[in-house]
Amino acid sequence: MLEGKLQIKKLDERATIPTYGTVDSAAADLYAVLDKEITIEPGEMVMIGTGLSMAIPRGYAGLIYARSSLGSKKGLAPANKVGVIDADYRGEVKIPLYNHSKTPQTVSPNERIAQMIITPYLKANFEETLELDETDRGTGGFGSTN
Numbered sequence: 001m002l003e004g005k006l007q008i009k010k011l012d013e014r015a016t017i018p019t020y021g022t023v024d025s026a027a028a029d030l031y032a033v034l035d036k037e038i039t040i041e042p043g044e045m046v047m048i049g050t051g052l053s054m055a056i057p058r059g060y061a062g063l064i065y066a067r068s069s070l071g072s073k074k075g076l077a078p079a080n081k082v083g084v085i086d087a088d089y090r091g092e093v094k095i096p097l098y099n100h101s102k103t104p105q106t107v108s109p110n111e112r113i114a115q116m117i118i119t120p121y122l123k124a125n126f127e128e129t130l131e132l133d134e135t136d137r138g139t140g141g142f143g144s145t146n
Contacts, residue, residue: 006118007055011092015051016110027065027115030095034109040099045079048095048113056087056118063117064095070113075101078114085116 008017018028033051040046056062064083071077079098095114099105107113137144 006057009053009055010051011053012049012051014109017052018116027117029067029112030064030093030114030116032095032107032109032111032113034107037106037108039104039106040076040097041104042099042102045096045098046107048097048107050093050095050113052093053090054085054093055090056085058087060087060118060120061085062093063119064093064114065117067112067115071100074105075099075103076105076107076113083114 010017012033014033016031018030020028030050030052032048034048038046038048054062062083062085064078064085066077076097076099079096083095085093093116097107097113
């Protein structure tokens with residue numbers, strides 16, 4: 001079990017260590033490392049570095065999500081929707097920010113651009129079978145449970 005400490009390496013002296021907004025925040029904010037303010041045009045994606053690498057423990061992953069305020073106020077969110085930082089990755093954490101809005105949006109140096117949750121995961125041993133057990137739902141897909 002992760003006991004609260006996660007090793008972080010600054011790859012850029014301007015990098016900010018992730019912070020939690022409140023004592024009960026599940027996700028830590030990630031900050032942009034930029035030389036100057038940038039503009040992201042509507043429908044454009046820009047890769048923004050955090051200037052950080054980290055050693056996530058085996059059995060855990062870092063999940064990168066949009067910040068609700070950035071998405072609702074500016075229309076900016078990670079292009080890949082949810083990023084996954086694997087435990088064996090040691091490169092810079094980067095955020096591919098996509099502008100979903102109809103207007104150009106700016107991102108400033110050291111602005112909070114995404115949030116990260118460190119979470120355990122279970123690794124499956126996939127086993128092929130010819131039949132699956134029956135359930136009440138069966139093959140009912142999208143919208144089948146109202």
